[in-house]
Amino acid sequence: MSLTDRPDPSSTAGSTSRYAALSREQLARLVPELLLIGQLIDRSGMAWCIQSFGRQAMTDIAIEEWAGSSPIYTRRMQRALGYAPEVEGQGDVVTIFKGLQLDIGAPPQFMDFRYTVHDPWHGEFRLDHCGALMDVEPMGPDYVKAMCHDIEDPTFDATAVATNPRAQVRPIHRPPRVPADRNPHCAWTVTIDESHPAVEPLAPYFEIVRTRAAALELAPIDPDDEGLGDYTGPLLSDLDFADFSHSALVRMADEVCVQMHLLNLSFVLAVRARSESEEQTREICRKQLVGISGIAAERLHRLLDLPSTEAGALQVLALHPLLNPAAYVVASVDPEGGRLDVQPSDAHADGAWISLCGPGSTSALQAAVRAVDDCFDVEVEGTEEEWTARVVVGAPAKEADEVAVTRFSSGSAFEFEPRRSLPIFPV
Numbered sequence: 001m002s003l004t005d006r007p008d009p010s011s012t013a014g015s016t017s018r019y020a021a022l023s024r025e026q027l028a029r030l031v032p033e034l035l036l037i038g039q040l041i042d043r044s045g046m047a048w049c050i051q052s053f054g055r056q057a058m059t060d061i062a063i064e065e066w067a068g069s070s071p072i073y074t075r076r077m078q079r080a081l082g083y084a085p086e087v088e089g090q091g092d093v094v095t096i097f098k099g100l101q102l103d104i105g106a107p108p109q110f111m112d113f114r115y116t117v118h119d120p121w122h123g124e125f126r127l128d129h130c131g132a133l134m135d136v137e138p139m140g141p142d143y144v145k146a147m148c149h150d151i152e153d154p155t156f157d158a159t160a161v162a163t164n165p166r167a168q169v170r171p172i173h174r175p176p177r178v179p180a181d182r183n184p185h186c187a188w189t190v191t192i193d194e195s196h197p198a199v200e201p202l203a204p205y206f207e208i209v210r211t212r213a214a215a216l217e218l219a220p221i222d223p224d225d226e227g228l229g230d231y232t233g234p235l236l237s238d239l240d241f242a243d244f245s246h247s248a249l250v251r252m253a254d255e256v257c258v259q260m261h262l263l264n265l266s267f268v269l270a271v272r273a274r275s276e277s278e279e280q281t282r283e284i285c286r287k288q289l290v291g292i293s294g295i296a297a298e299r300l301h302r303l304l305d306l307p308s309t310e311a312g313a314l315q316v317l318a319l320h321p322l323l324n325p326a327a328y329v330v331a332s333v334d335p336e337g338g339r340l341d342v343q344p345s346d347a348h349a350d351g352a353w354i355s356l357c358g359p360g361s362t363s364a365l366q367a368a369v370r371a372v373d374d375c376f377d378v379e380v381e382g383t384e385e386e387w388t389a390r391v392v393v394g395a396p397a398k399e400a401d402e403v404a405v406t407r408f409s410s411g412s413a414f415e416f417e418p419r420r421s422l423p424i425f426p427v
Contacts, residue, residue: 017219018318018326018333019253024227026304027249028241032416033303034256037296037321038104039111041260043135043409044291044402045267048284053274059146061270066105066151067158068204068266072214073259074099074162080221080251082230091163093123093190094235099163100125101239102252104259108238110414114184115235117426124172126187133175133185135409141176148175148186157199160190165198167191204266212346213261216328218254222247233423240421254325261328261352264288268351286356286363287402289322294367294403295412296320301372310391311335313369313376320368322353329354344385358384365389367400374399
């Protein structure tokens, strides 16, 4: 089914989700796609951090961005899908594992987590395939160690602290792989014990939790909609998103976009702390946005079989994480009228991605529309926070360097496969 079979995914200055225009079947394919797009944000951003600050600073930025954002968005998804612990901070390993299945840091199949539950307080997971490792291994063991040791140790615990501050995630084995083709790629234990010292959130969390994105309210899931409206049942080996209701999938899609915005805001905070000027911060963050903008648009265009027309390019923008959720980024998209109108919003107040777009900064919008057709361009007029963009046809353009850098990741061309969704019980 094409998006053109349903109403246009547009929104005026309200909070109706732009994803509500999609069918349940389209949404079931879109949610894992958005999770993967979120994972690729780092592939887009970290190359420019290495170039500007060096590998060690890149490692520190990655730790700070994930530790600053993941506890916030993990709790948001728990509440949205009804599997939050009855008492905050006293969740079990099943709650932690459910959170990982809906986390942009662990998109399904690309980061192929397999789970074992021994009891509520003891579990294990392994990665039968780690797409991030596949991206980093060619760069050498120093980069592998930075990702699989220096970054994972604090950020796994930072994610777990959202569920239980006495949870510890510890390696059984991890890369660099010995032998070089070792499988699974890594394996970890998760243990919750009252004797463990409570983990405290890292400093960036206390900045990001004050953003408008962190407190954003989204429409609740309709419990009467056909299909699952929550994830309160047993832990499943693989989520079959087709089992969830249309309403639940819309909420998931919006929440995954909030995850991306929170991660990006944490990235901005970490980059700003190391930049020599606000201009340098803006340039690095702009490059990150351009890279993810182009790859995300390409994948959304292909996934939803949208037309390669000016109207199709505007439909892609309407569904792009840059402009979602509608409750955060105030915009209206009129594919038939040929325009995108953006107004001041919470996203502008936070300094989110949309603040890097406008009359004086069109590169991210260009990357998105050129993913649909390399002859497309944008004309933008207005002010920094209130502007109108139109898609126009020009000469074929070379792919932006920032998009080419992001395409280095195997995730840019990754294809999902059907999986059986089986319940996991303690063993």
